[in-house]
Amino acid sequence: MLPATTPAATPGGPDAPGRAASSNRDEAALLARVVAREKRAFEELYRIYLPRLSRFIERTVRQTHLVGEIVNDTMLVVWRRAGTFHGGSKVSTWIFAIAYRTALKSLSRGERFADEEPEEGSTQESWPERDLMQAQDRRIVEEALLLLTPPQRAVIELTYFQEYSCREVAEIVACPVDTVKTRLFYARRRLQTLLSARKGDLR
């Protein structure tokens, strides 16, 4: 009996793999219509991916003002190069790979140094004690994530929050599977060190 060792349920419940497969089929069908230059299909695909892509890009580049531009750059590539998708991977893996490359390119243009101001209105005094603790914890996590590299943040986001398999993450970031495992291992270790140091400072 090892309750703690039970793998997390696949997102969406026990029949989620089947639903994921049918979702991929739907998206592949949409993409086929995009290849045929159907703008309505492209816009549907855009609306499906906007929330996921914007979250992934924000988590990777950590600069909110770049997110909209990178999402649109990504989807522009999807529109132009839809014909090059041959179904060797999932549609989402293909699109996330484009987003990852676009995000890194955007950072390499020297836009990585903009400072983000804290959100206005997040006055901690008005929050209940429990929320305050959670907010502090989240703030600490956010700060720790900032100290990782964009590729490390990308594998964290893709694995823990977008729930991709290791092979899919490798496809997205264009690295061997072993590199992804190692990258996430060191990213996690660094994150744990940073978090315990930060929490120690606050005590």
Place this chain on the structure above:
Amino acid sequence: MSATVVDFTKSQHRQSQELLPWFANGTIDPDDRAFVEEHLQGCAVCRADLEWQRDFVREGPGEGAVTLDAGRELARLRLRLDPPWRRLVRGLDGWTRSLRLPSGMQRPGFAIAIALQSLAILVLAGALAWPSSPPAYRTLSAPGPDRAADIVVRFDPAIRETELRAILLASHARILDGPLPGGGYLLSVDPAGRLLALRALRGNSSVRSAEPLWGGEAK
């Protein structure tokens, strides 16, 4: 021998550590899952690490600060997908097709060529229609200012060109026309000094006659 066993154990631990994220998110391969499950039974470090990862997902970074409006972002993207110049080319393409030209002439390049030629014609037509100010220069063959002749003069037939020039300069006169059928020349002079010019001409021995054309004051 023991070192080999220790290395093997460490390797198993490391492998488990590296696989834990996908064990936690439920996408791990069945073989790897069995391996990790077996390792977890005897490894408190990996169990704690797995718990940490679950906590991280549950309580880690919150939702992103960015909420993009799909309608607005799509409107921005549409402009990039279909910029105005491309719509213009498409419109021209449709227009050339409507002309029912031979198939080789129905390509967008042909439409662009037609558009450029039309533009050039419009520019030229505009330039011609535009009221222009007189040029600041005058070619030798261009007609002079539209001035009426003031005096008709007849010179001595044996007059030399240098002398004729001297007479014209002295009387501030210019030849407008001539020689006429009767041998005379039409001169224009400064309106304020035409009487003086007439007298100067009449006073010169090489001038046979000089008659005013403005009426009166002839004598």
